Amino acid sequence: MNDQDGLTTNQRSYSRHSDCCHVSPEIPRSVANLLISPEIKPFNNPKPSPSLIPSRLSLAQLINATLNSLPCFVSTILFSPCKFPHCLMAKRGVGPAPFLMKTHHMVEAAATDDVISWGDNGRSFIVRKPVEFARDLLPVHFKHNNFSSFVRQLNTYGFRKVVPDKWEFANEHFRKGEPHLLGNIRRRKIAPPSNGKANSNQSVLLPSTTTTSSTTSSPLSSPSHELVALTNENEQLKKDNETLSSELAVAKKRCVELLGFLSKFVDVKELDFRILMEGDGSSVAQEVKEEVEEECPDFKLFGVRLKGVCGKKRVLSEDTDTCSGVAERPMKIGFNSQWMGSVPVARMQHSSGKVCH
Amino acid sequence: MNDQDGLTTNQRSYSRHSDCCHVSPEIPRSVANLLISPEIKPFNNPKPSPSLIPSRLSLAQLINATLNSLPCFVSTILFSPCKFPHCLMAKRGVGPAPFLMKTHHMVEAAATDDVISWGDNGRSFIVRKPVEFARDLLPVHFKHNNFSSFVRQLNTYGFRKVVPDKWEFANEHFRKGEPHLLGNIRRRKIAPPSNGKANSNQSVLLPSTTTTSSTTSSPLSSPSHELVALTNENEQLKKDNETLSSELAVAKKRCVELLGFLSKFVDVKELDFRILMEGDGSSVAQEVKEEVEEECPDFKLFGVRLKGVCGKKRVLSEDTDTCSGVAERPMKIGFNSQWMGSVPVARMQHSSGKVCH
Amino acid sequence: MNDQDGLTTNQRSYSRHSDCCHVSPEIPRSVANLLISPEIKPFNNPKPSPSLIPSRLSLAQLINATLNSLPCFVSTILFSPCKFPHCLMAKRGVGPAPFLMKTHHMVEAAATDDVISWGDNGRSFIVRKPVEFARDLLPVHFKHNNFSSFVRQLNTYGFRKVVPDKWEFANEHFRKGEPHLLGNIRRRKIAPPSNGKANSNQSVLLPSTTTTSSTTSSPLSSPSHELVALTNENEQLKKDNETLSSELAVAKKRCVELLGFLSKFVDVKELDFRILMEGDGSSVAQEVKEEVEEECPDFKLFGVRLKGVCGKKRVLSEDTDTCSGVAERPMKIGFNSQWMGSVPVARMQHSSGKVCH
DNA sequence: CCCGTTCTAGAATATTCGCTC
């Protein structure tokens, strides 16, 4: 029914950055740029000089360099905005509030730095031209053009005015270049939502009431009940965390193993990735498979070309050989050092067995 | 404060439409068209794709611009205080809810009777052209153009759809020519029944407990606030855990896929799996291995045995073997078993299940 | 928008389209235009006002009439059984829900891409012209022309609106070119008992837990004490979550790097990335779990079913991708887009440095 | 019983208004 479309353009263009495509903190800025700023898209991005890569590991550097040297179209795909449901769903309930992302985006936008921009240290932002901001910028992102409404939202999300006589606001987790921190910012809740849901108004009605629980003395009103609920919840959370920790430990290990494994076959140059296609193609519906076949007409096995496989991979044996071969160290070392070294996971693993049940 | 004032000007110009001075019913259709019809848009797109519209409120802005460019007498008419008494007090807390007055006004407007008008008996109203209504009329009065949002408001105020297959709504106190009845209509409260749960009970809690504790909590003294803060915190934690679970699942799958991919090019048999297997799943490996062999003696893919083809599968003597299995499978299996098999992750998704099941 | 008047009779006559023989994607553009484009309408109005359409479903009637007047060979093509496998089993109980298949089909149809089409990555779809969609397309496939009903169905099947101000929906198993995944989408159940409100899971998990305070806190000690305990516990949980998030971020990064590394040795240019990108997906843990448990119940290795793995390849369409995950999606570069793009992890990283110190 | 359609409600965020410290 309604075309609500209208405004999407702007939104779309930035929503992917602010919503979901930021990069993990550890990623070098150069790579990060590839990921998050569409303006700098991989296409135009000149290969960053090595010096820009801050990572500690030579291997990591190599990888980054590799990434940077990828063909544009590959980079495009690799760094295309996340379309994953959970990423996209970063709208409701999952990710940072839209307000935060929009605001962060506005502040980041270089084109409007004369109107709104980061403070000196990147830990606050300044609305330099409130009138223009309200008139031109606000309605682009929000359904109003009231500066005061914007400020109200800021307060709702815990921002504070940091400099008198200046529209400069700050929030601990609102920082330049770190949209991922926005998730730490939580909207202030209205009232006691937690317990029953059904009880909001009463508390209001009896502010004076210190005692006695809610007016009606509901059966469940006792604090102990709430505490119990909270406690149970905490228990569950704790278990969840343990589980997550365990799972994560496994994941790490897997990756480490994978790396170790890979390092044995470093010389994979001969691989024909068309083989890759098979796997994919096969999984895809009929038509798709055909496409695959078209591209890889020669060999087919289960929709996959054996010829290619054989031709290339007769090599399996070779690789194997390589396996024990060299090259392994570098990689493993690089990665292991980081992953294995991390303590926390182990710390939380109260019961690993529980994890894999 | 500073120039929040500066904005006032704009605000006023904007708010007058939405608040009170929207297009009065008496305005000739031709003028109304100037204001609301899409044709006035600068975009040549007859029906501009939303994506083409640069800013969300561009239409509103455009309307304002249009209004400002109108001849004085027209503007005078348009912006003169609404003749409708109930319109004059379209302010919060003073009279009936703005929504009711706006809606009543819209329905009364004779100029738009082809779009929205009273029912036969004046005790209901009919949206005869939902598309035009949403596109042209709604944004003039409200900050949106979604018919569904309008309907939601109607329901909130107790309106009911009275005729199937027709957008006809009725409310006992919503009648033609009787705006004064609108005051009887009450917005539905959030907390439905108010059966009293425990909410205000917190007041019971010892005020002394100031712990303040939770990170986020504001320096609010009462324990109730603490409970609220804790509850909020727990909610956030729960969400975090869900997120982590999801992410972890993705990570696992990725690694599995990567392994599967790799296994196509490598004979993993000869790998020293002690490196890979360190620690985890080895314990389970034993039995599973047998299952593997039993169930999948010949590995077939699209009817062809990969095992034979690749000549890999032959040995499954140990866990390692299990892991190494066929070209692709082996490793994956090993990994899959662990990652995929772990339940906990799913277990924790309190809300996610709700979402996607 | 939609005149929703009743023409049930007509409905039946065109139901054949709605069930299976709707415009297949392969239909030549010219023919497709005949069916759906407004040009076929007798009204010369380039943008026909809905009110001009004599009867509510007149368009559907028109479509039928048009179809019937087509040359035989065209009709043959149009009404020949849909080539899409999922279309053939568009019957209750046989395959995915009819709604899913119809919707998938609609989105796939190239002829209507201006109205409804896939999102950028083929993991979401966008209704670009809601009005036209509801008026022209919906009645062809369904027994109504209400956009809201369509949305309701989407939600029932777990779709989410992914971009504000845009009618873009996504479901993890609703992907371009992969109709076979539709089987993974389950209609939401009616919510059986649901006594407790927000805290369902816990009661289940901890039936015995009557008590209250879990682990640490004493049940009835003063509320303040409990609050303190809970607060501490929450603090710890929060830290744990932060740690987990950081770790997971590292893990993701590692995988990305690994992928980049791999690409260094591979000629990825020839890859059809669309294929690779399409499928990956399972971003959410739950589904992964479900897939594992539901789809691959039989064989287990380390808790994973090997059977699925073995049988896998021939049926990529099924559990394969999920369960075994193998090679199909592996390199799907989609990878990055997912991981890197996901917000949540970063969101929780209060201090990543803390993690890896 | 499942699925589809309709109508209404829940829940979270967003916007406005007014008050208070």
Next chain:
DNA sequence: TGAGCGAATATTCTAGAACGG
């Protein structure tokens, strides 16, 4: 005095519930 907040309304997206096929 104005920065921040409570509270009401508004907007969005999703879910509940009734009913028919």
